[in-house]
Amino acid sequence: MSNPLLKVDHVGIQFGGLKAVQKFNMELFEGELVGLIGPNGAGKTTSFNMLTGVYKPTEGTITFDGKVTNKLSPHQVTKNGVSRTFQNIRLFKELTVLDNVKVANHSLAHHSMLSSIFRLPTHFKGEAKMEEASLAFLEIFGLDVYKDELAKNLPYGMQRRLEIARALAAGPKLLLLDEPAAGMNPQETKALMDLIALIRKKFDLTILLIEHDMGLVMGICERIYVLDHGELIASGTPEEIRHNKKVIEAYLGEEVPL
Amino acid sequence: MEWLQQLINGISIGSIYALIALGYTMVYGIIKLINFAHGDVFMIGAFVGFYGLTHWHIGFIPSLLVAMIICSILGVLIERLAYKRLRNATRIAALITAIGVSLLIEYTTIFIRGAQPEAYPSDAIFSKTFTVFGTQITSETIVILATTIILMLLLQFIVHKTKIGKAMRAVSHDMEAAKLMGINVDNTISATFAIGSALAGAAGVIFGVYYTKIDPLMGIIPGVKAFIAAVLGGIGSIPGAMTGGMLLGVVETIVSAVGFSTWRDAAAFVILILILIFKPAGIFGKNTREKV
Amino acid sequence: MRISKTFWIYTILALIGYAVVQMLITNGQLDMYYANLLITIAINIILAVSLHLVIGITGQFSIGHAGFLAIGAYVSAICTMHFHLPFIVALAIGAIAAAIGGLIVGIPTLRLRGDYLAIATLGFAEIIRITFLNIDYVGGAAGMQIIQQTNWTYAFFGMFVTIVVISNFTNSRHGRACISVREDEIAADSMGINVTYYKVLAFAIGSLFAGLAGGLFSHNFFIIQPAQFNFLKSFDILIYVVLGGLGSLTGSIVAAVLLTVISLYLQDFPETRMIIYSLVLIVVMLYRPAGLMGTKELPDLFKRKKGGKVHE
Secondary structure (H helix, E strand, O other): OOOOOEEEEEEEEEEOOEEEEEEEEEEEOOOOEEEEEOOOOOOHHHHHHHHOOOOOOOEEEEEEOOEEOOOOOHHHHHHOOEEEOOOOOOOOOOOEHHHHHHHHOHHHOOOOHHHHHOOOHHHHHHHHHHHHHHHHHHHHOOOHHHOOOEHHHOOHHHHHHHHHHHHHHOOOOEEEEEOOOOOOOHHHHHHHHHHHHHHHHHOOOEEEEEOOOHHHHHHHOOEEEEEEOOEEEEEEOHHHHHOOHHHHHHHEOEOOOO | OHHHHHHHHHHHHHHHHHHHHHHHHHHHHHHOOOOOOHHHHHHHHHHHHHHHHHOOOOOHHHHHHHHHHHHHHHHHHHHHHHHHHHOOOOHHHHHHHHHHHHHHHHHHHHHHHOOOOEEOOOOOOOOOEEEEOOEEEEHHHHHHHHHHHHHHHHHHHHHHHOHHHHHHHHHHHOHHHHHHOOOOHHHHHHHHHHHHHHHHHHHHHHHHHHHOEEOOOOOHHHHHHHHHHHHHHOOOOHHHHHHHHHHHHHHHHHHHHOOOHHHHHHHHHHHHHHHHHHOOOOOOOOOOOOOO | OHHHHHHHHHHHHHHHHHHHHHHHHHOOOOOHHHHHHHHHHHHHHHHHHHHHHHHHHOOOOOOOHHHHHHHHHHHHHHHHHOOOOOHHHHHHHHHHHHHHHHHHHHHHHOOOOHHHHHHHHHHHHHHHHHHHHOOHHHOHHHOEEOOOOOOHHHHHHHHHHHHHHHHHHHOOHHHHHHHHHHHOHHHHHHOOOOHHHHHHHHHHHHHHHHHHHHHHHHOOOOEEOHHHHOHHHHHHHHHHHHHHOOOOHHHHHHHHHHHHHHHHHOOOOHHHHHHHHHHHHHHHHHHOOOOOOOOOOHHHHHOOOOOOOOOO
16 A cells, blocks of 8 residues: 555653653555544544644654654644544634634635735735635535524534534644534434545545544544543454454443444 | 842742732633733722721731632622623633723723822731841841732632632633532632632732732732733643743843843743743643644 | 725715814913813824724733823923934834733733733833833933923824724734734634734824823923822723723724713812712623623614524
8 A cells, every 4th residue: 555644653641741642553554444443532522632732742742744743733733734623613703604614725825914904916826816815715504695604503413513613724634533423413414424434535635534423434534543541442443443342341331332 | 138128028929929810810710811901800909908007007917808708799799790601701801801800990990099109018917027137138128928828828729729729720620510510600610719819919919018019000000910920830830820920020030130121020021931832831831732 | 895885984074074173262262271182182182092902902901001191291301402303203103112011021921811811911011100200311200391282183093094094904814813812812822813913003002192192281281290100090091991892993992981971070179080080980881781882883883783682
């Protein structure tokens, strides 16, 4: 196979004395849809935070697209082609739906601050370009009708969609989705999964997905990584994971989702 | 023995900062609010002590106690009337309300009695100067240190050995959990304000005895400095407030002693900024991080 | 384009307003007292709008704005009094000096959050004030003599430029980036916004205009003293922004106008003024913490109200 798009090599992070994640290894290849699962507190979101620069790993290296990214801050990681959604929805609540996406489109236009202050033609051109691109993203997610509403006034399911639309507008090669279907009913989840499949094709994305709904992960992911107590305990195809002893053990005590 | 003299002066002013800082740190620890009005409670304490000594002629210790009682009532009133509604408000709203309360106390005091300063009587306590190792130690200094130490021991006792102290620690650790365990959070917060304000009141009386001159705006600068002391020691930490206060007092005295007295107030702010930038958790503080 | 059309309407209205006032002053129909009130209002609007960019738009809680006012005031005064530069040049130098001050203060402090940032900015403002207090070149505590040069024209155009620049900045990708920082720093960072850059940028622009206000402020008196720039001054400016509504430019303007007028009428009763101020502040924070206008702008109030929650 070719070089991996994302290579996570022995990455770990420590908060105070507590090792939240350690010896985490992962390789993602272009175009894959991979799941990251594990019981509560296994370190899934912490791993996401390290992949996106929100937390700086205390050991190991993360290489994305040939660049070492584990010392970069989140906006640099994003510009490098990794963007994400948040488990606990972090939209810009007092901005309109359209403006939420425009913020992520920030680097699409290049008009300077002075051109905006003096309202030069480059400002209008740049803003128009951003508007057009942002509206296109909203359309894909069926959010264009809500474009002038404040994000906080959207219904829950729509907020989850807007999170993805916004992450997509940042122009990623790798999209990290942190429990995108949390709190959705089965129909909504199904629609969302179709949508994810659609954008993956349309934008040539590689997707890494944290999800609690095991049926869903098993259904759509090509490969799965399993974390428990901050350590990788298994990786492989859904079929392999389904029969992995360690995985079954890790999930015992919780409701068995397999 | 010049430096020893300065050290003693520094500890004297430092213990006043420390007493005020305790109130800041306790309140911040429990409701995450910078109680800007705390310096004004200190000012009210100084005035109550003044009236006790000069108008009611009740002597130093009763004046101190009356000041502490009145200040604790004032502190609880402030909490109940203004801050209680703010528990779920934004930090900005809370801070601005605190600034508002501070201005209200200051200017209501001026409105009632005018802005003119008062002077504590020089015979507030017996006055005598001792010479130890060539260092002049006044009886005022001894009274300040003795009062501070007694109050701090008392506070340690309350926080660690009594039921209300246990409740205070529980609420500051996790308000929701404390509530679920049947702790009356409202009363605990009020008790925190009462104790913190009583300490500020005591600091006010001590300040008056030591520096003589008091006025309605006197609380602003010591208030801000005490807050700096609390940050220096690690906000939320009681030993931190004591250490921070003493340290700040000593540093200020040194800055004055080496000939930069007009820069004294700036020194405190420089310390604050250095601490905030390089060790925001302070000397005794714990690092916290935002959950993502 | 629609944006520029409304812009021109407002500009023309503003210029007409300016011309009418100027005519009244020239013809002596508006006496010194009211002319001076208008100048003070204009200066306070500059201060309010510049702090609005820092607090209301970018969400960085600075309570030391008077420090930058002081830099602008003193530096421009040095330019006119010691170097005999033209007033307009002095204003520009004062503003730039304040912006540089903003950078120096902003770069280390803006990584602090909430309360800590507030206290740090307060601390820096006090350090700035104490520094001027200790410089004999500018008169120390006794103050510095100044020739009065600010007039309605300077004050109006200073205000006009401030409002235009800050509202144009806000309504662009740069302003949106600042708002996203206010709304959620971590999410903004994760969407590719250089959070530190925009915080420092907003802070520097805010300081620049505070410095401009400082030049107009100092040359509107015959003497300036460090005591005029203490934290009560910072609180005054803060109150405009908070009362007007955090995030509302027009709100901060309305609040600045109202409070300037009120405090003029109460200037003989300073205690009463402060008691009213503080009560208003407390009551507004307790019952309407978003301020009088919230994040709405004045023109929004005349538009049709948008629907509330969206239903599926």
